[in-house]
Amino acid sequence: MKEAKNKSTKDQPELDQAEYNPEMGVSETLAETITAESLQSDLNELQLKVDEYLDGWQRARAEFANYKKRMEREQALTYQNAAGNTIRRFLEILDDLERALKNKPAEGEGATWAGGIELIYRKLLSILEAEGVQPMDPDELFFDPNFHEAISQEESSDHESGQIIEIITQGYMLGERVLRPAQVRVAR
Numbered sequence: 001m002k003e004a005k006n007k008s009t010k011d012q013p014e015l016d017q018a019e020y021n022p023e024m025g026v027s028e029t030l031a032e033t034i035t036a037e038s039l040q041s042d043l044n045e046l047q048l049k050v051d052e053y054l055d056g057w058q059r060a061r062a063e064f065a066n067y068k069k070r071m072e073r074e075q076a077l078t079y080q081n082a083a084g085n086t087i088r089r090f091l092e093i094l095d096d097l098e099r100a101l102k103n104k105p106a107e108g109e110g111a112t113w114a115g116g117i118e119l120i121y122r123k124l125l126s127i128l129e130a131e132g133v134q135p136m137d138p139d140e141l142f143f144d145p146n147f148h149e150a151i152s153q154e155e156s157s158d159h160e161s162g163q164i165i166e167i168i169t170q171g172y173m174l175g176e177r178v179l180r181p182a183q184v185r186v187a188r
Helices: 002-011 028-033 036-102 109-130
Strands: 133-135 148-154 164-169 172-174 177-180 182-187
Touching: 036 109, 036 172, 036 177, 109 133, 148 164
Parallel strands: 148 182
Antiparallel strands: 133 172, 164 182, 172 177
């Protein structure tokens, strides 16, 4: 038993009975060695760690916000591409309806039938507009390869070089993107 007592006291630093107060749990000598400078040093080290963790947290938060914005842009672009591909197919039907309406009869049974076709045409136009499809401005006077596709170049005394003579097929925009360029005849 005496050896066990000696072992436990060997692990502890040797202290005078006057220095050690078991009720306080800390010796006066140890209390004196913990100075304001060491506390300030520890506080500074902890503050540096806090600043480092805060900076890391803020960077991670900013990176996540950027990631979220990028994903939203990519999803919107993917939707626009998918919608654009589908809508482009309906534009051909719209062109056919326009051509049919250019030659509609004015009187008789054909006029009633043509009125029904015109209603279908307007309904298709309103659906496309609801999806964000807009016809290109037909008042664009000069050829712009970003918005037009030249079908032919012709000599014209009434038009300047590069000016659009006639729009063969209407062009359409989906938002800010060209869905289909207008097919035009251009003056030389």
